[in-house]
Amino acid sequence: MTSLLEPNRNTALKEWFASPALRACLALTLILVLGLVLNADGAFFKIGTHRDALRQMSVYGILACGLTPVIISGGIDLSVGSVLALAAVCCAKLAIHWNWPGTAAIALTLLVGAACGGLSGVIAARFHIQPFIATLAMMVFARGLAKYASGGMKVSTAIANPDGTYHYLDVPRLFRLVDHRILGGNLSVVTLIFLACAALAWLLMARSVWGRYIYAIGGNEMASRMSGVPVVLAKTLAYVFSGACAGLAGICQAAQEQQGDPEAGTGYELMAIAMVVIGGTSLMGGRGGIGLTLLGVLTIGYLDKILSINAVPEAGRLMLTGAIIVAAVLTQRRKQT
């Protein structure tokens, strides 16, 4: 009898181990253990360290939340870093220079982000241009637009007078609110925004028809089209969501820097993609989820923080990050049956 039961238990155990969520948790646990070991004279045990780590990963996390539906649909969005910069410039311009009320500035900035995403989405989905190319074009274009709109300078509270001197405006209330802390200074508002964004993305992906469509398209686009899924619309909306998230991330970035920097967000897209992939969402599409992305964000975010509090030199930091990304993705690889 035991000989019959044994293989059964094995497969159950294997399946349990094969679950991507568990593997992602394992990777995160490993990183946290690394933090316990390399605790930098106890700095890792302070609440402030974790609050700051969560704050730092929030901007990346928001981008990653937006990227998750796009990647599950089998696409990719390289433009999020540039759209972030465009949004940061736009938001700083509206809030600092034109003194718009916070809600209006947020609304228009999100709209700009969504429009950028929508444009690359239409190009990718409607005109069947590979998403890599379509969003690469948007990445270059949005960076250019950000530089054009800002005149190549950071949009800050310092305003040039005609005679070459400067006068200074106040930091707008919107920026102060976003860069604020609550719960006795133990939680950054940016982190809350990130969590809200993740919750919204989770709702859309797990509970809405659109979310089902996205999984279906990523699993088999042809079959989805044949069965009446509005492929073009659903895919385009994924890019719109990604663009709006990049817009939100841009607002957070501008608020934390108290300025709109047209050079901001360079390389953020790759970090955000790495976070999504480390969580276990497949770049081939069809598999993954926001929960996994959250784990991926925490993994890379904490790794970054641990290396930072230990003052690991830049060269070692880059090599370690690369090695750990490979290790994490290797554990995510599925056994072929």
Place this chain on the structure above:
Amino acid sequence: MKTFNIQPSAPNAQPDIRPSRPRRLRLNVECWLLNFLSISAISIFAGCSKSNETTTPNAPPPQKQFVIGMSQCNLGEPWRVQMNADIKAAADKHPELKVIFKDAQNDTLQQRAQVEEFVSAKVELLLISPKEAAPLTEPVAHAMAAGIPVIVLDRRLLGTNYTCFIGADNKKIGKAAGEWIVKALGGKGNVVELMGLQTSTPGQDRHSGFREGIAGSDINVIFRADMQWLEPNARQEMESALARFGKIDCVFAHNDPGAHGAWLAARAAGREKQMKFVGIDALPQEGVAYVKQGILDATFQYPTGGAEAIDMALKILHGGRVPKEIVLGSRLFTKANVAQGGEALN
């Protein structure tokens, strides 16, 4: 056996087997739309590049016009935008000068092409702030051979085949910052150093100069990180330093945005009053503004040399002699002297 999981669902990898339907008309419309989009995009870009090459406005026809070509390696850094602004402001005072600005967008070959364009346009004088030494040495030599005097700004070329070099000394500025910190802290204390990109010469020079400046004192550099000139990175590194060390007396950042990022981190921790913040560059809208606002305690100017370049250009154009090399002095801005425009460092 493990193989890569090639899903049949890879987008665009499959032959299109959609049911055929009359699409020609729609395709045509789409083509037109794309054409229109690309044309308008191109015209926008053309408009941008035109506005890049601004010329200084001219008063009524002066005695003799001198055309000066200025090739800037990139306008992504505020400091370089400031250099162009300084050149323009200085040239505007001389109606006989006309400066044509070109931005090489951090592309060495593009900058090389710009130098060649200026040579074939026969400008009277060439200003260049080169991106790299080796690839631009020869184009500048060609300009010199064509009888066009060349003033090199900020970064050096190989050899000395140019008319005049104007630049500042990062090592000296780093040393001055170190000495100021030693004095301000009374000779001892814990310092956080947020370094500029350590693979760049300015980053290395500011670091080694600073080490020289604090040598022999009891200043302890307790935390050192490469923030790559970027404000978000500086804030992040400073948060780590704050989490790790209870007593920090001073933050020295290799540029003002870095110092500002560190200040934001310290203020968020409620500890900004416990330490001094020192930066470098002192651009009017950045470092000097931060000093005026009480964010930074000191900033050291890294001068652009824009005004000096126009001075030298005038001398050269009027047949005068100029020194081969001009090392610019720096200015120190503190809360006490910022209203008077800072004080010159020797």
